[in-house]
Amino acid sequence: MPIVQITILPQSAEKKAEMSKAITEEIHRIANIPKEAITIGFYELPAENFCTNGIMLTEKFKKEQQG
Numbered sequence: 320m321p322i323v324q325i326t327i328l329p330q331s332a333e334k335k336a337e338m339s340k341a342i343t344e345e346i347h348r349i350a351n352i353p354k355e356a357i358t359i360g361f362y363e364l365p366a367e368n369f370c371t372n373g374i375m376l377t378e379k380f381k382k383e384q385q386g
Contacts, residue, residue: 320357320358321352321356321357322358323342323346323357323358324359325359325360326362326364327364328365328366328369329363329365330363339359339361342357343359366380
């Protein structure tokens with residue numbers, strides 16, 4: 320029984336449902352594991368806990384909003 324853990328920025332329930340369906344489908348297709356055996360957990364962390372290329376996402380978002 321695979322357990323998939325996904326760490327992401329906060330997302331709506333609808334987006335998480337869409338992601339979980341797509342991921343479940345792909346694991347089922349590739350590994351031929353029954354969909355009922357696949358478990359997915361979402362761990363949401365605020366943007367202030369992430370950085371890309373050494374830049375905090377909060378700073379990146381501020382710059383993008385400023386144009």
